[in-house]
Amino acid sequence: MVTIEDKVLDPYSIEHDGYQYILKVRKKKDKSHHLYKGRGDDFSEVKLGFYVTLKMALHAAVRHKMASKESVIGLKEYINEYKNIIESLNSIFDV
Numbered sequence: 001m002v003t004i005e006d007k008v009l010d011p012y013s014i015e016h017d018g019y020q021y022i023l024k025v026r027k028k029k030d031k032s033h034h035l036y037k038g039r040g041d042d043f044s045e046v047k048l049g050f051y052v053t054l055k056m057a058l059h060a061a062v063r064h065k066m067a068s069k070e071s072v073i074g075l076k077e078y079i080n081e082y083k084n085i086i087e088s089l090n091s092i093f094d095v
Contacts, residue, residue, distance in 0.1 A: 004054075008092060012061040013045075014054070021057035023048045025064065058089050 004014040015022040026043045048064060051057040062085045066078070073081075 008089065009061055012064065014057045014061070016054070021051045021054055023051065023057050023060050023064075059086065062086055062089065
């Protein structure tokens with residue numbers, strides 16, 4: 001299994017097992033949660049989806065990244081920012 005991690009994707013990563021691409025995100029553990037044991041890493045990985053192509057996984061990462069922002073922006077600004085991120089990923093990864 002191959003794991004793809006890059007600062008452009010952070011905090012997301014993509015695993016490829018030869019059949020599918022698995023989009024994952026690293027989340028900080030909630031230390032106040034009653035199930036938190038205080039052992040090991042303070043982060044956990046959550047699987048967000050399974051994709052047939054790398055391009056689909058990258059687009060999903062961008063959608064998640066945009067949705068996780070805590071701000072109010074206009075539709076035109078949202079679309080332009082989305083396009084800019086997709087174009088930069090496409091040029092870097094050539095997918």
